[in-house]
Amino acid sequence: MNGKIKQKLLRYQNEISIIGSAVVWFGLWSFLKIIAAIILDKDGRRLAMADSANDGLVGIVLTVFFLALFMGIDLWMRVYVGTSARAEGKGQRKNGKKAGNLYIVFAVLMMLANITTLVSYFSVQRSNLTGYVGYIDIAVSLTVELTSAITLLEMIRAAFLIRRLRKQLMELAVRQSRRNAAERGRMNE
Numbered sequence: 001m002n003g004k005i006k007q008k009l010l011r012y013q014n015e016i017s018i019i020g021s022a023v024v025w026f027g028l029w030s031f032l033k034i035i036a037a038i039i040l041d042k043d044g045r046r047l048a049m050a051d052s053a054n055d056g057l058v059g060i061v062l063t064v065f066f067l068a069l070f071m072g073i074d075l076w077m078r079v080y081v082g083t084s085a086r087a088e089g090k091g092q093r094k095n096g097k098k099a100g101n102l103y104i105v106f107a108v109l110m111m112l113a114n115i116t117t118l119v120s121y122f123s124v125q126r127s128n129l130t131g132y133v134g135y136i137d138i139a140v141s142l143t144v145e146l147t148s149a150i151t152l153l154e155m156i157r158a159a160f161l162i163r164r165l166r167k168q169l170m171e172l173a174v175r176q177s178r179r180n181a182a183e184r185g186r187m188n189e
Helices: 002-039 045-053 057-090 099-122 131-188
Strands: none
Touching (some): 002 057, 057 099, 057 131
């Protein structure tokens, strides 16, 4: 019984460690995707929208500032979630009430954001797509968002299974120590 629990625990620890790395890579992907979209914006539509929205240079500066801020927050959250998952997989994560669950809360929020993004891809108007490139971009982005959402769901599942298995191992260890103490007490009598 104890060996099977340890085997499952090791499997889920390995799984969450690998998934943690994937979450970090998805964060870098989304960061680079936004940077590439801005750089490759041939028509200048994104900055033109900022220009028409807020009178010239101020609008562009504000748009770039808030875009950088949100990109930084997203990247930080993904790196935090990924490294925390890897630490939990290695057994280095403290399972305190607040600190131990914060990365799971962030993972749930990111998963909901991925699902919202997935839904938004289905509402893209055909007039916004230009030839095959637009469809390929949507297909690749949709695949990455779906994979990211599934990865986060698997990470959350693995985190809860790891915690449950660790608790079971602790309970088994307590029971075994009580049995050993009872046997020692009977032998001393």
